[in-house]
Amino acid sequence: MASVAMVVNGKSITREVEGHTLLVDFLRDDLRLTGTHVGCDTSQCGACVVHVNGQSVKACAMFAIEADGADVATIEGQANKDGSLNVIQQAFQDHHGLQCGFCTPGMVMTAAALLKENPKPTEAEVRSYLEGNICRCTGYHNIVKAIMAASGQDVTAIAAE
Amino acid sequence: MYAFEIERPGTIADAVKALQSDGAQALGGGQTLIPTLKARLAAPDVLVSLSAIGEMQGVCLSDDGALCIGAATTHATVARDAAAHFAGLAHLASHIGDPAVRNRGTIGGSLANNDPAACYPAAVLGTGAVIITNTRQIAADDYFQGMFTTALDEGEVITEVRFPIPQKSHYMKFVQPASRFALVGVFVAKYADGVRVAVTGASEEGVFRWHEAEAALSADFSPKALDALSVDADGMIGDLHGTPAYRAHLVKVMTGRAVTAAT
Numbered sequence: 503m504a505s506v507a508m509v510v511n512g513k514s515i516t517r518e519v520e521g522h523t524l525l526v527d528f529l530r531d532d533l534r535l536t537g538t539h540v541g542c543d544t545s546q547c548g549a550c551v552v553h554v555n556g557q558s559v560k561a562c563a564m565f566a567i568e569a570d571g572a573d574v575a576t577i578e579g580q581a582n583k584d585g586s587l588n589v590i591q592q593a594f595q596d597h598h599g600l601q602c603g604f605c606t607p608g609m610v611m612t613a614a615a616l617l618k619e620n621p622k623p624t625e626a627e628v629r630s631y632l633e634g635n636i637c638r639c640t641g642y643h644n645i646v647k648a649i650m651a652a653s654g655q656d657v658t659a660i661a662a663e
Numbered sequence: 664m665y666a667f668e669i670e671r672p673g674t675i676a677d678a679v680k681a682l683q684s685d686g687a688q689a690l691g692g693g694q695t696l697i698p699t700l701k702a703r704l705a706a707p708d709v710l711v712s713l714s715a716i717g718e719m720q721g722v723c724l725s726d727d728g729a730l731c732i733g734a735a736t737t738h739a740t741v742a743r744d745a746a747a748h749f750a751g752l753a754h755l756a757s758h759i760g761d762p763a764v765r766n767r768g769t770i771g772g773s774l775a776n777n778d779p780a781a782c783y784p785a786a787v788l789g790t791g792a793v794i795i796t797n798t799r800q801i802a803a804d805d806y807f808q809g810m811f812t813t814a815l816d817e818g819e820v821i822t823e824v825r826f827p828i829p830q831k832s833h834y835m836k837f838v839q840p841a842s843r844f845a846l847v848g849v850f851v852a853k854y855a856d857g858v859r860v861a862v863t864g865a866s867e868e869g870v871f872r873w874h875e876a877e878a879a880l881s882a883d884f885s886p887k888a889l890d891a892l893s894v895d896a897d898g899m900i901g902d903l904h905g906t907p908a909y910r911a912h913l914v915k916v917m918t919g920r921a922v923t924a925a926t
Binding site: 522548 | 664665666667669671694698701714739760761762763764766843
């Protein structure tokens with residue numbers, strides 16, 4: 503066992519973990535933050551995307567111990583302070599950017615990373631940035647539309663399909 | 664995940680020491696190794712994470728004008744920090760995997776693994792870069808020794824890669840859409856004394872130099888210079904994504920496109 507300390511969604515935590523504990527298992531099982539999902543568990547699908555020191559990572563492909571000292575953000579910390587949905591979450595709701603919702607936490611975290619790097623992405627840039635996030639329901643169209651809307655761009659020309 | 668120990672040294676010296684123990688294995692960004700462990704295709708007793716070693720991080724220019732990249736530098740960092748000095752390499756780094764993978768995966772990890780479809784081996788062989796380890800310097804032409812096989816000894820750690828910066832270069836990848844690996848990827852680099860061409864994803868032997876194209880492009884750096892050449896399908900990879908003949912054809916097409924796009 504090793505001691506790890508990190509800031510998760512603004513809160514400092516310290517826990518004992520086994521060396522082989524994955525970050526995603528640490529978040530879900532030790533901290534009970536189950537919004538971060540495990541889809542494929544082989545770093546393909548992106549359902550487990552969280553931010554470590556502001557960068558999107560797949561939490562199933564990183565050990566908890568490697569996040570020692572880091573600032574970690576998960577979907578649970580994304581809502582506004584008053585509990586209302588943030589602009590990306592609200593856009594996913596407004597534009598029907600989810601169906602079953604399993605991929606949504608990872609999609610929202612990836613979208614947040616994209617909009618931080620590139621506040622006004624083109625549709626092609628959004629699609630390219632989502633390469634590592636798989637959705638088996640929506641066909642991506644409304645996810646892309648939601649992210650474009652969250653960036654403040656007019657999406658009326660993107661027809662609902 | 665099965666049980667094993669992880670060490671997280673802060674210096675190269677401590678990492679080398681930790682790797683002396685039986686069953687120890689270096690862990691770079693883990694974007695290949697961690698899924699490999701889950702699949703039980705590897706089962707080390709001790710993982711030595713290189714992610715906390717500051718002296719293995721970052722991109723800089725050496726006094727003789729080479730681009731030096733610490734082995735634990737992520738693809739995202741190379742994409743950002745190499746762009747002003749060596750656009751061809753930054754472009755390659757910015758198209759590995761997906762954004763989250765690029766935030767963890769490292770150049771040293773990619774080279775130590777030497778996946779036959781990885782991108783970095785093409786840049787390293789295509790520039791004649793030097794691989795620096797804790798014990799020696801290895802020329803790219805000596806380093807790659809076949810699929811998943813390198814000149815690295817047991818316990819030897821890549822600490823840095825030093826790239827001679829070409830006048831013009833480009834990496835053209837035909838993406839296998841499910842994995843984002845190269846079905847075929849070609850790195851072309853033009854120097855004052857000639858052109859180098861390295862191909863990944865195509866051969867059963869891993870990354871290789873296409874010497875006939877190098878000679879033709881050294882005489883005339885244009886896609887037309889390739890017209891008379893052909894690539895032998897013998898020894899090319901055949902799988903459900905493409906036959907050996909298809910890959911051989913792609914090598915020529917991707918090389919031509921890389922030459923056209925080179926800046």
